[in-house]
Amino acid sequence: MKKLLVTGGLGFIGSYFVDLALKRGFYVINVDKKTYAARTDVDFDGRDHYEFIEEDISTMTHIPPGVDYVVNFAAESHVDNSIHANEAFYNSNIGGVYNILELIRAKDETDRPILFHISTDEVYGTAHAGSFTEEDKLLPSNPYSATKAAAEQLIFGWRHTHGIKAIICRSCNNYGFGQYPEKLLAKTIEFLLNGKKMTVHGDGTYLREWIYAEDNCEGLLAVLEKGEEGQVYNISSGEEHSVMDAVRMVVEAMGMKEEDAVVHIPNRPGQDLRYSVDCSKARALGWAPKTTLKEYIPEYIRLYKEKLGIAE
Ligand SMILES: NC(=O)c1ccc[n+]([C@@H]2O[C@H](COP(=O)([O-])OP(=O)(O)OC[C@H]3O[C@@H](n4cnc5c(N)ncnc54)[C@H](O)[C@@H]3O)[C@@H](O)[C@H]2O)c1
Known part of the structure; x- marks a missing residue:
């Protein structure tokens, strides 16, 4: 084991990931500081x-x-x-x-364990055209x-100099029940269910690639089990939607009108226009995502209603 x-x-x-790894027969030691984001x-x-x-x-002292x-x-x-206060980002990331x-x-x-790092x-x-490859x-x-990229650079340096074994996975934007409601879709559902308007940065036209967290974790486990040490793997879905389109999917699934559900606020400084990665390297290991955002949203809303004790 x-x-x-x-x-x-x-x-x-x-x-x-822990749920999936336990189901797949791994022994799991979970180390978590229980920040505000912990479930x-x-x-x-x-x-x-x-x-x-x-x-x-x-600060942990041994593995x-x-x-x-x-x-x-x-x-x-x-x-x-990270834009408002970044010390914790520096310390943890x-x-x-x-x-x-x-x-x-x-x-x-x-x-010595292999470091399997999630980036x-x-x-x-910003991907102005096409999709980034691992190179x-x-x-x-x-x-x-910046803190996530810095962490990767440490890993490359420690691997090259000290022979630390490592694999890095770069995942796209995850969605799914359990996400802390500061993140876009969780926040949209929670705000709308509580009678508040969702706030969208700028015009919301910036593009993201969306992946269901369970699909992401299946991809991560495929890399862990079949990937090569020393390699980087992009994990993505190819499902690209603007932030505004993703919010619209929730608004429509709730039977609301956009003007009653959304308010635009000033754009976030440093906003990237588009993220897009080529994940053919991970897919060559026999993995592919199964869920789409549009399919998942009704289930996401149902689970959220259940959590908040709202009748269907
Ligand atoms: N959410 C996404 O869409 C996404 C996309 C790509 C990559 N990632 C990466 O995946 C990882 C997980 O993201 P998430 O959205 O699940 O994050 P999250 O904020 O929901 O959860 C982070 C977890 O880490 C714990 N934690 C934070 N700092 C810690 C520390 N110093 N020591 C021990 N535990 C600590 C928290 O208590 C929490 O349980 C992150 O590394 C993130 O950069 C996330």
């Missing part, structure tokens, strides 16, 4: 082959023996927050990765993506 030390496994994507509605305690450690990845992979989701993840690399380096070479399509910056250079545009 492979042993994974998953960091940030109480977060949005991490929680989908309080998931409970893996009591599941077989699962342990939880409440700890900050930037238990026998761990095959450190799967690093733990991060500050909300771009807006860069300092946390630095600490993990050093903890792996301190281990006996026979007991983002945002590290490439393209990193050109982050906001403090969040």
Whole structure:
């Protein structure tokens, strides 16, 4: 049985990953600091082959023996927050990765896990045309993506100099139940269900690629099981919608009119116009996403109503 030390496994994507990894027969040690973004509605305690450690990845002092992979989701993840106050981003997203690399380096070479690091399509910056491949250079545009790109550079340096084994996955924009309601779709559903108008930065025409968190995690596990050490893999869906179109899908699914549901606010500084990555390398491992945003939104709204105790 492979042993994974998953960091940030109480977060949005991490929680989908822990669930899937346990179902697939991995042993999971979940290390999470329980920030405001950690889910309080998931409970893996009591599941077989699962342990939880409440700890900050930037200050933890050891990695238990026998761990095959450190799967690093733990991060500050909300771009807006990174614009207003970025110390926590620096500490967790860069300092946390630095600490993990050093903890792996301190281990006996026979007991060194592979660092399986979760990065983002945002590290490439705006895709003016076409889609970025893994070979393209990193050109982050906001403090969040800058910390994610910096973490990747640490990993490359530690791998080259100290022989730390690593794989990096750069995922596109995830959606799904359990996301903290600062993120676009969770916020839209929560605001509209609470009778508030959703706020959209600028005109909302900037494009994102959308992937269901479970599809993303299936892709990550495909890379973990079949990918090559030392490689970078883009994980995406090819499903591109503007932010405004994604919000419109929710508004329409709720039977509302856009003018009653949306208010535009000044655009976010550093806004990227379009993210797009080519994920043929990951797809060559036999993985493909199964869900589309349009299909998932009614289910997303239903789950949200259930959470808020609103009758159908
Ligand atoms: N959400 C997306 O669309 C998306 C897209 C691409 C990549 N990513 C990356 O995926 C990862 C997970 O994103 P998410 O949206 O699930 O994030 P999230 O904010 O929902 O969850 C982050 C989790 O990490 C934990 N955490 C934060 N700092 C920590 C620290 N220093 N030590 C230990 N635990 C800590 C939090 O308590 C939380 O449970 C991040 O690395 C993010 O950069 C996210």
